[in-house]
Amino acid sequence: MSARRAELLAADSDGPALDVTLPGRRPPLGSLHPITLTRRMMERTFRDMGFDVVEGPDVELEEYNFDRLRIPAGHPARDMWDTIWVSDDGSGDPRQLLRTHTSPMQIRYLERRQPPIRVIVPGTCYRYEATDATHEWMLTQIEGLVIDEDLSFAHLKGTLEAFVRRVFGADIETRFRCDYFPFVEPGAELGVRWQGDWLEVLGCGMVHPEIIADAGLDPDRYTGFAFGMGVERVAMLRYGVRDIRHFYRNDIRFLREFDQFRGTA
Secondary structure (H helix, E strand, O other): OHHHHHHHHHHHHOOOOOOOOOOOOOOOOOOOOHHHHHHHHHHHHHHHOOOEEOOOOOEEEHHHHOHHHOOOOOOHHHHHOOOOEEEOOOOOOOOEEEOOOOOHHHHHHHHHOOOOEEEEEEEEEEOOOOOEOOEOOEEEEEEEEEEEEOOOHHHHHHHHHHHHHHHHOOOOOEEEEEEOOOOEEEEEEEEEEEOOEEEEEEEEEEEOHHHHHHOOOOOOOEEEEEEEEEHHHHHHHHHOOOOHHHHHOOOHHHHHHHHHHOOOO
């Protein structure tokens, strides 16, 4: 110890003085990204309702992203997603793309699990489309799937209303309107009344019997429902953000506004 003490004293005498009694400089603390905060909150909400959380690949096969979700080649529903292809060289190999939704994991999960199934799938999705204040080419989506015996639209409605009331408050008004999604029948959109206007929050519906049958299950015995929502849209409502593009511009002034939410995810 004495030799080391002498060494340190000698080294200190050769350079600028160091006052070890001064208080340290506290490094600046950041916070989780607002999309991460929102995603974790949404995942926790569904976990509390008994859902598992799984993730799937960002680069997906055409079979899972489209075909097995009742969107075959040439189907007009493909126009709903402008697509970013990763491999499309005409060689005949299975085509790959950046997934346009997290719905493909529904099929992958059904291949490995037997009912009862209650799962959500969060992840990043990619669509080759123009951006504006409410749309981005890259978005975070949470997909949900429930399969069991004797499920009805009432179970779907109760689950999603419980979710939005926990996220937006117990007094939030909700409504369901008919909508079209190839992998559900019937399909609907869930809207909430926000500051006097009705805003669409998510799409949902009863899982199409063909998808249940393709998974090797008896559609006369099993039914289910599915839903999907953008995390960015929920974050915009919760935090009062008017332009979705702010989330990914890496503007430190914008991100610092979320320091107050540190530790709330």
